[in-house]
Amino acid sequence: MNDREDVLILAIESSCDETAAAVVKNGREVLSNVISSQIDLHTLYGGVVPEIASRKHIEKINQVIEEALSQAGVTLEEITAIGVTYGPGLVGALLVGVAEAKAIAYAAGKPLVGVHHIEGHVSANFIEHPDLEPPFVCLIVSGGHTHLVIVKDYGEFEIIGRTRDDAAGEAFDKVARAVGLGYPGGPKVDKTAKEGNKHAVEFPRAKVEGAPYDFSFSGLKSAVLNYINHAKMTGQEIHVPDLVASFQNAVVDALVSRTVAAAKEYGYDKVAIAGGVASNSALRAEMKKACRKAHLSFYHPSPIFCTDNAAMIGVAAYYEYQKGARAGWDLNAVPNLKLGER
Ligand code: KG4
Numbered sequence: 001m002n003d004r005e006d007v008l009i010l011a012i013e014s015s016c017d018e019t020a021a022a023v024v025k026n027g028r029e030v031l032s033n034v035i036s037s038q039i040d041l042h043t044l045y046g047g048v049v050p051e052i053a054s055r056k057h058i059e060k061i062n063q064v065i066e067e068a069l070s071q072a073g074v075t076l077e078e079i080t081a082i083g084v085t086y087g088p089g090l091v092g093a094l095l096v097g098v099a100e101a102k103a104i105a106y107a108a109g110k111p112l113v114g115v116h117h118i119e120g121h122v123s124a125n126f127i128e129h130p131d132l133e134p135p136f137v138c139l140i141v142s143g144g145h146t147h148l149v150i151v152k153d154y155g156e157f158e159i160i161g162r163t164r165d166d167a168a169g170e171a172f173d174k175v176a177r178a179v180g181l182g183y184p185g186g187p188k189v190d191k192t193a194k195e196g197n198k199h200a201v202e203f204p205r206a207k208v209e210g211a212p213y214d215f216s217f218s219g220l221k222s223a224v225l226n227y228i229n230h231a232k233m234t235g236q237e238i239h240v241p242d243l244v245a246s247f248q249n250a251v252v253d254a255l256v257s258r259t260v261a262a263a264k265e266y267g268y269d270k271v272a273i274a275g276g277v278a279s280n281s282a283l284r285a286e287m288k289k290a291c292r293k294a295h296l297s298f299y300h301p302s303p304i305f306c307t308d309n310a311a312m313i314g315v316a317a318y319y320e321y322q323k324g325a326r327a328g329w330d331l332n333a334v335p336n337l338k339l340g341e342r
């Protein structure tokens with residue numbers, strides 16, 4: 001049971017390959033967080049197949065929502081508002097969540113709040129850190145995004161750096177595929193790198209001329225591919241753990257150095273990380289070390305709240321709801337929604 005003043009958000013997330021629903025109380029307390037992953041299905045194809053993702057979302061979504069309500073011990077009547085990811089992501093996948101959220105909100109007479117998926121990732125930091133409030137610097141690293149931002153207020157971002165080519169997660173996935181680790185690449189590289197020497201191969205650290213906080217990972221990816229090709233042509237054996245540890249070290253270096261430099265230059269003493277790649281063990285360890293050295297407080301969500309989930313969408317929806325944001329029945333999926341756009 002909940003008090004009348006409590007704000008309970010039922011959140012829905014279906015932007016990529018996880019069908020997820022959660023109930024979040026007063027923006028920070030996760031009452032349930034149900035995730036139905038399609039990873040096994042997409043592994044067969046080496047990546048997410050959009051058409052399969054949409055179909056699977058349709059099959060799973062009602063069950064996932066029912067479970068989220070039941071695990072939270074609340075009824076739909078007790079829910080204050082419905083929050084849903086409406087972009088960015090795969091259009092067909094997003095549409096499943098958006099249509100479902102609209103139907104539930106309409107039938108139950110509840111307000112609807114559209115949530116930006118990346119705002120959700122950033123908001124994951126609020127779940128386990130009750131003391132964390134804006135402003136702070138946040139590094140957002142997911143499968144499709146690499147952004148360095150200042151979180152000025154809840155849902156308000158100033159972008160100070162971004163990738164010029166591949167997203168960090170994309171680089172992990174491509175390198176994993178090249179060395180035969182398969183999909184999803186990030187977690188497999190993370191695990192394999194633990195057995196390797198991160199200084200075995202010195203890969204280049206690209207800098208973007210005139211943009212100190214921008215990232216570029218395509219050169220690094222090409223360097224890894226060239227290394228593999230060269231080894232194959234000269235008959236040398238590749239030590240996969242050494243290779244991926246060295247690659248991961250180059251990515252982590254680029255991410256950590258820019259994030260800490262930005263916090264210092266812009267004068268913020270709090271640093272957070274968000275997105276699937278934020279669950280990377282080397283990134284977490286190195287960022288922690290560098291922040292301690294620079295006297296910055298470091299925040300990170302637990303791995304389960306880094307990768308796609310609906311709890312983070314519930315948190316973001318709460319702050320949007322409190323600001324008065326309400327979506328109409330014409331809410332649509334926006335696959336290319338930019339950060340800071342509504
Ligand atoms: O945030 P997310 O779950 O979905 C998107 O919004 O894109 O991020 C998925 C990305 C994938 O590229 C995946 O390989 C990467 O996050 N990832 C990791 C790790 N876990 C997930 N990358 C490096 N290390 C990990 N442990």
Ligand code: ZN
Binds near residue numbers: 117121142275276307
């Ligand atoms: Zn995501």
